[in-house]
Amino acid sequence: MSPIIGEPADGFRVDFDSNPSLLMEYRFRDIERKWQAQWEARGAYRVTNDPSRPKCYVLDMFPYPSGAGLHVGHPLGYIASDIYSRFKRLKGFNVLHPMGFDSFGLPAEQYAIEHGIPPAVSTDRNIANFRAQLDRIGFCYDWTREVRTSDPSYYRWTQWIFLQLFDSWYDRRQRKARRISELKEILETSGNHDHPCPGDPGLSLAPGEWSSRDEKAREDILMHYRLAYCGHGEVNWCEALGCVLANDEVVNGVSERGGHPVVRRRLRQWYLRITEYADRLLEGLATVDFSDSMKEMQSNWIGRSQGAEVEFEVRTGDAPPDPARRIRVYTTRPDTLFGVDFMVLAPEHELVPSLITEDCRAEAEAYLAWVNSRSERERMAEKRITGAFTGSHCIHPFTGRPIPVWVSEYVLAGYGTGAIMGVPCGDERDHRFATHFGLPITNIIGEAYDGTQANPTKDAVLVNSGFLDGLVMREAIDKAVDRVEADGIGRRRVNYRMRDAAYSRQRYWGEPFPIVWQEGIARPLPEGELPLLLPPLEDLRPGPGGEGPLANLPDWKQTPDGVREVNTMPGFAGSSWYFLRYMDPGNETEFCARTASDYWGQVDLYIGGTEHAVGHLLYSRMWTKALFDLGLIGFDEPFKRLVNQGKIGGDSRIAYRIRGTNRFVSAGLRDAYETDEIHVDVSMVDGIELDTESFRHWRPDLHDATFELEDGKYRCGSRLEKMSKRYHNVVNPDDVVERYGADTFRMYEMFLGPVEQDKPWDTKGIEGVHRFLKKTWRLFMDETKGCIVTDGEPSDAEWKALYRMVRRIGEDTERFSFNTAVSGFMIGVNELTDLGCRKRKVLEPLLVTLAPYAPHLCEELWQAIGHADTVLDQSFPTVEEHYLVESSKAYPVAVNGKTRSELVLPVDADQQTVEAAVLADPVVKRWLEGKTPKKIIHVPNRMINVVV
């Protein structure tokens, strides 16, 4: 990484307005400052909702305004979307390209606790800093549409949408959300027979039963249907953070942030019933343009599996079978039903205590106690096979064979039914279990099972399988379930890995819930009382009993009508719908007018990182579907096309300190010593050469550092790793913009490689792009003569150079290939330079084409060649194809697939002409060695191949 050292070449400043002759050289700093101010003053990026024009909605994932500010990796996606937006504007679209801030969240709260600065204050400060950094890069955001999730005028509507979800339930028959009032009617007139309760599957309401329940009981039932509901559940409790974490915030049993241990705890929590949307979220992926890996991640997360639930009767000792004590297992392989050799229940399974017999009690209870003593983390990390026999048996429903029932921690209480049937010959894990405990193994797949390893095939032919004998497993699946259903011992069932999303946090810096608890009933605040403001609070420590900091405000918590909910909403609340607010940001009576959302519709292009693959994207997709179901918007997928920008990695520089000394040895010589690695701040290094003076002044402990040089230089080691303060390898865009200009920075970030790809930052290459812009400048301007653009008629060669470039830029920009577009500009400008082209008719369209990439330079030159209007609103040039038509083509001529010669032939030459020309070619003759070719393949406009 190249350092940003010293003053730039043209360091002195001159007032360009009073001294216009100095504009003859490319003074990017003055030019950029001038046009940023003018665009701002003119409202050049103001967007109106104008239904008479075709729309294009280009959106960046809005940032969390962290205190660290932007590094060079953040703007990558912003630049791509900015270029695309400007390009679409030139193509005649009304482009919505807004920006805002996801400004609620944990870091600001953490910062407040550590430094005593209120989150609202530090957040404002960070936003101001972000805004300044973004502005220097010259983005075309319409800042009048900015949203901040922590602004009351915004979160008022986050609260409002929450209330809509609270007032909705999911009708599985109609596959859509409906209002709670409609549910009440249904329950009242016909009970819940047609609408089983998602939150309480056992609930059965006969017609008429509804009205006989008291209000509390009715509200409890409704709560089990609501899309936003309050429930008690096992949650991921993190003692260190004093809060509950969502499943996707827990990684391997520790918190994603901070890596603190997480344990299971039962708490009252708000949830979003996203599981009801599982199928639609899955199906919606087919209608949307996301990358394969993104779709893959989402469907993995949803984790749909198809199978059957089968009930097994239990026999404990001599007691008669008890229909209430059946074990329900979930399996995706009902075809292996005859291969069941044991049952395994999760230790938490409710039947476990009643299944343990006297003979087995000591051992089984010891096992359960052991499991209970282990944290979730330990259980998940466990690789050994453990378990205990309960002493009870099941009866195989088809063979009557007794099957031993075991308990083991590898079966999860929360997935499926919390019980599985063990089929050792077909399942790897079951096989290990059976072998470990010496259980007999039934083979139902004949030779497909080798006796030592399970075979999970679906293509073997079943044996030992009663009515399934002779069938291929794949086909036996349906047959088995048909029989299970016919015999009334089970049913088809679809299962999901995804859980409902935990929607409350015991935190301060988030949206307060517009809910008041009244004798155990959650009462929504009337719409007119929104927003429910987040009260100012000094002390942000958690409240008592796992409640959030708001519980420390008794006056706020207690209202005449009851007790306020003191939890706040999670980070994803505000970000789940922000793309709608940009459409109608100032609306004080609606979250977004239907006319606005009908006009702008789906986001045509959404750019952001992969890290939001399952969280943010699934939540906002679900919110969109719910709002659509309720008729509040007209589309049910928010993002038509998603592009994931790659991460820009840091290129670290490392110095080697001889152990136990303050002497540093150059990288090439370090093998002679035992050394420790020190990450050196990249701003002190030129290439790999360390500026030893700056290094000495970097930290007090380095003042007396000494160096062992090679060739008079101290060379650093280098390593590619994450761009992070910790490694001192962060490059700030401000520095790059100051040294090379925003236009160079924009184009260089694009030139680095495909946007989707991860790549290291290397400042070295930026010179090439900067040279290109200077070269472009010199097409228009001469240092001594000033503007040198002429009015003559361009030559065919000049037209051709222009249109070839325009065509390429148009195609590349449309398909997001910005790196090749930049190279297309370079080729075009090189050609025009070689041709000495100064013609206005060529150079004007060049400026328009380049404007999305280098807006400041283009606007300046646009003005310099005599325009009073802005280059931003011109039309993208139309390619005059006839200048590009070639009459002849230099064909590569291959003999047996190897290129040997080149022949210039007319493009429309027929086969005979081509063959004659080829055979007459001396090089071809030499390779033929007098033989007659078998065939001459001629692909017009491509190549010629002679087959001997």
Add this chain to the structure above:
RNA sequence: GCCUCGGUGGUGGAACCGGUAGACACGCAGGACUUAAAAUCCUGUUCGCCGAAAAAGCGAGUGCGGGUUCGACACCCGCCCGAGGCACCA
């Protein structure tokens, strides 16, 4: 273990549908201009062989091994390596 995406010169990368591999840059080497530097411009730059050199030529070459094809970086089969995601999910 499973899934997805990758692997091309010293470096970043290009080759869009199976048709001249290495565009465009960086770096490096040499040169011009200059008192000098910056800036700018020119030439060369995949590797090996042949050659004093240039030109020309020959051979190899897109992670490895096979295959399909007149022709493969691209398609098929089997591996290796890297990045990311999922993972006792029944």
